[in-house]
Amino acid sequence: MTSTLDQIVAHHPDHEDRYEIAARIRGEVLRRVRQAQSREAELKHCPACDTDKPKAEFHRDDSRPDGLKAHCKECRR
Numbered sequence: 001m002t003s004t005l006d007q008i009v010a011h012h013p014d015h016e017d018r019y020e021i022a023a024r025i026r027g028e029v030l031r032r033v034r035q036a037q038s039r040e041a042e043l044k045h046c047p048a049c050d051t052d053k054p055k056a057e058f059h060r061d062d063s064r065p066d067g068l069k070a071h072c073k074e075c076r077r
């Protein structure tokens with residue numbers, strides 16, 4: 001991510017625009033990070049321990065409709 005940003009900044013000749021572009025890219029990156037974080041922060045119910053846990057606590061499973069295993073990481077050990 002940093003190298004891509006550096007490349008774009010390095011190849012842009014105008015000084016003022018460089019910072020504008022860098023700021024815009026940083027804003028976009030932050031926005032995506034926040035989106036990902038809010039998705040991870042959503043809760044999902046684990047029937048095994050009968051607890052609502054953040055989705056980050058569940059393993060991925062692309063065959064399931066929500067893309068996550070039914071049981072949390074803790075219960076799958």
Ligand SMILES: [Zn+2]
Nearest residue numbers: 046049072075
């Ligand atoms: Zn559980």
